[in-house]
Amino acid sequence: MEPIPRVYRVEGMDCADCARHVEEAAKGLPGVESAQASFASGKLFLVLKDPKAERELERVLKPLGYRLRPAEGGTRGWPGPWPWALLTGGLLALAFLLAQAWPQWGTYGYALAALVGVFPLARRALAGLRQNPFSMQALVTLATLGALLIGAEAEAAVVVFLFLLGEVLEAYSVDRSRRAIFALGSLLPRRVLRLEGDGLHEVPLEALMPGDRVRVPQGERVPADGLVLEGEAEVEEAAFTGEPLPRRKGVGERVYGGSLVVAGSLVVGVERPPLEGFLAQVERLAEEALLRKSRMERLVDAFSRRYTPAVLLLALFWGGVLPLFLGDFSRHLYQALTLLLIACPCALVVSVPAAIAAGVARGARLGVLFKGGGALERLGGVRHLALDKTGTLTLGEPRLVWVEAFGVSEAEALALAAAVEAGASHPLARAVRERAQGLLLPEAREHRVVPGLGAFAQVEGEEVGVVRPSVRDLPPELAARVAALEAEGKTLALLVKGGKPLALLAFADAPRLEAREVLEAVRRLGLKPLLLTGDAEAPALALARALGLSPEQVRPRLTPEGKLELVAALDREGGVAMVGDGVNDAPALARATVGLALLQGTEVALRAADAGLMGLRALPRAIRLSRLLRGVVVQNIALALGLKGLFLLTTLLGLTGLWAAVLADNGALLLVTLNSLRLLWARV
Template identity: 70%
Template sequence: MEAPRVRVFRVEGLDCADCALKVEKALSGVPGVVQAQVSFASGKAYLHLEVPGAEKEAERVVSALGYRLRPEGEAGRSVFGPWRWALASGGLLLLAFLASFLLPPGLASWGYGLAALVGVFPLARRAVAVFRQNPFSMQTLVTVATLGAMLIGAEAEAAVVVFLFLVGEVLEAYSVAQARRGLRVLGELLPRRAYRLGDGGVEEVPLEALRVGDRVRVPPGERVPADGVVLSGEALVEEAAFTGEPLPQAKAQGDRVYGGSLVAEGSLVLRVERSPKEGFLAEMERLVEEALLKKSQVERVVDAFSRRYTPAVLALAGFVALVLPLFQGDFLGHLYKALALLLIACPCALVVSVPAAIAAGVARGARAGVLFKSGAALERLAGVRYVALDKTGTLTLGRPRLVRVVPFGVSAEEALALAKGVAEGSSHPLARAVREALGPKALPSEEHRAVPGLGAFARVEGKEVGLVRPEAWDLPPEVEAQVKALAEEGLSLSLLVKEGAPLALLAFQDTPRLEAREALAGLRQLGLKPLLLTGDREASALALAQALGLAPEEIRAGLSPLDKLRLVGELEGRGGVAMVGDGVNDTPALARATVGLAVAEGTGAALKAADVGLLSIAALPRAFRLGRKTLAVLRQNVALALGLKGLFLLTTLLGLSGLWAAVLADNGALVLVTLNSLRLLWARP
């Protein structure tokens, strides 16, 4: 059986989390739709289709609810909510208000009634369309409250209620649109054209025409059209949108560049490695959207609370309207209070408060070099106390370099030339470091071979020469003393031998990342305790610690993957731990930690096991700052939504506020929590 195919659509008119739930429920019941997921934050619907043509029925069902389904990428309307109806209702309300000074009161009430009916019409139509999915939707509650107010002679208040509600929906739709634009800003970085190099010279082609393997020229001031490798040229490239680094990075032959980065100075010729639609930008957008589909713990709690909140307030409204008049009289007064309670019963502001903050936080993280795979990861990051960091490839470049040659009876230049000859036939990281070392060229070599556990050998100038592990060779006392001294400095060693006799010791050191020291200082400023976990010898770990400003007590050396896993488990029980790694051996600890963070240059296994991807180690403090800021905004939103609801619930029961105040309690809180969440899009992480 053929696997269901996934189609992505944009849902027009999706301006609240409750709307998203209605659309998702309706789409799930469409024949041929195996699964439907609707994200309010991104405004997208993900349909898993197993029947060709099912999308047509899906479009019809969504249209009946008052929304519109458009395929991803198709141009849509830039309409912010029911602005036309708000304009019409507001105009009639103004005319009725002016007429009240010129006409008898009875005639003016007709004007208010007309304004109320015009404004409530689109709400009533939406309420009827979604009644089966949700009989207590906000549209239903506002419609009932408006018609009830007109029945008891409060036409002016009914008109004001409808107008305020429509204005609130327009402002809400605008705020939501701005938030979604923040989510899509990454995709807008790619240029529309590229300068492809062919046999006939340079030709300007649309971005869609680029293929893997094409050569393209990127002049100064232009954006890189696709992920690629520099073939020639030198340039300063701005990558702030990917890594969060404000300063341009120098790029030259052999360096990788991201599609969408800006060539600030110089020009480059590069080979396309991935098509524009499948490049790193596309991966970032996909991770962001997947994160928005996964609910955080707070969001699940708020959803559960909101499902109980609405029936409870509706029951209270029924008690006020039907029971209290039996004891206190004043049926119309109690009915008016009950109508106000109907408006307060909608939990829209509360439901939106969490996903709006999470969406803004995830989107801001993507622009700061931090890719969150879920809202839960963003939330958990704020409560971490310890940060465990892998050494090789995380705090270091993972590329050892030759730092010293100690010869025995030959010159250093002669020893290095022989070593380069042997290294020509080996793919070992230390052999690569020998080949890249400055100095004499490699001597001609042949008959290359590798002996597992021992080293690499070749015939150089007719003699057998090898690069071997010192501990696996029988060493003279003076050479053994040198090995011990260099090992105590934390250096990795290789012994150059010729015809079995030691000729030189080659010392290597993994280069610390330039940004690692600053990242660790940033963690300490946040009150976090960093710990270096490594399988290397303690001398090597201490040498790196000194370079990065780590204290000896913050080092854990000689650890196996199982040791790392056990230590991370212990730290999690002592206040929460974030594990930062890049290799396959880090994956168990990444999965076990409170939050796992993987450096993007690492292995696919590490990235898959982690909850967060880092485009560089410099983004690590940003991830924690953003997590804390998002959690703070999230708490502010929940307090704001519940606080306003509670305040107006109390004042309504006491008779101190009416219908218009109830609308402000709902729509006002909705707009405020959305605007408060939008602050995260421009926050400095």
């Protein structure tokens, strides 16, 4: 039987430790080939050898407090154990009132509140005892029962209520972050105006298919990825590129589903189904990124696995061994029960994945699609920035920028060159035809292209060619002009008729409008930019001058192997981010500390890279986001460990008790989660 992939949303999986328990439970079942649980996305990814394993998994997870739900569904109401928290809180309030009116009965009221509140925790602890005997539910259950045993009924009730309330708040904040990650899909309109033979028809979004034509009026969102067929409009793409200003879109230009038509109206030809377009790609990459743990996340996981047993051993020593020598069994047991609560590493375990999840979500809204948390974490630490030239810093399409005619008008020369190039498909031919649009072209016949020489055709009985200047013997003045233009980085072609030069055509691959601004931004961030290209030195230096780079920052005539060797050397010298878009950039992108590919580049480059950029302007944002993330991770770890260490010390000194330990644990968890969530709205 072929392996069967399945994806589920897991209700109740509200922390990284929960995700680990769900994953281990799934992996332990026969018929499950592989399982991966993501705390950040709240999903379980399965590959099954036997379909019956699904029902068995549901049976195993239910007692642990987890429910499998369809992946495409959404949560309803408040997540977490809010009914139990509400019930326990009510009983605690009643017990307090009872204690004020009849003190002798107040003890029973507190004990009842504690037992009711601890019931769902004890059930989950028992169900998962074989998998994890040191779960938070088990620790809180032991601490509560121990407190009841030594007569601390009120504190036991407060401990359980605070823990349940913390779980509800934690589940709510995690649910908010998950919704932020996958909120892009909500940008698509529910109904659209489809153009049919007899006019406009309003249809559901799901009815759209590739090839359909849709009308997008002002104030509406584009329903699917496609090309503009009619009209012109200002289109805002800020929701997933981070660009606040709308861009003018006209016929032949691409628009993304979810972008907003601010002014004007468009007719768009649908290229991909709405639910399989760019926004779906963003969400899929974000989800894949959340499944890949960063180096810091792995280190924290390893530490937390050792931290809990160490504190438990200390609690056992404090409550079971010290009283044998110092007496006062009740006080030492109370402190040991408090240590049990401090032993939970929840805040520490969540500190990194919560920040990574928020960072990946924010990156997606800034036009940066990270494939893993590790790439987002590493980017902020690199010292060098290597950038490909053609298609990355330039538009990747040569433009005819200058025509010098000899004995004929510029229009005549252009029309003649366009007639000859009508039979060619190379980029220079397209540039000539584009520049000659609107001109009346002479009739040309017998088109032929001679590799290494140029294009030729018969025009009015004479052979006319667009050739490389180097294949002709040129007059001294023209040769000097050719040399000067080539030194400026321009590509040249010579229009000849009957062997006589008629015009010199100069082509240039124009730099992207934002390239200089982006390079200045990364320099302010302390990175050292380096231009890598396979082009000759002259055009490379010309582009460098236009972008404000020095000759020392240019590496021309590089083969793909040369780029790879240079990137490997920079990786050893403090780390390097490589930005590229072509097939020849793929080896260097894969070898770099972090590889970033422009999304309009080749599929090979995108597969090799660690992240995709919607545009060059997203690059400095990605670096600033990574640095902010690194700071948030350090703050989270400091908060989690600092509060644990503080209350560990105050507990041993007898200054704090059970309720303070739970308050510290839940407080640290909420602080860590809220500190991570601020990445969702950070300005970078």
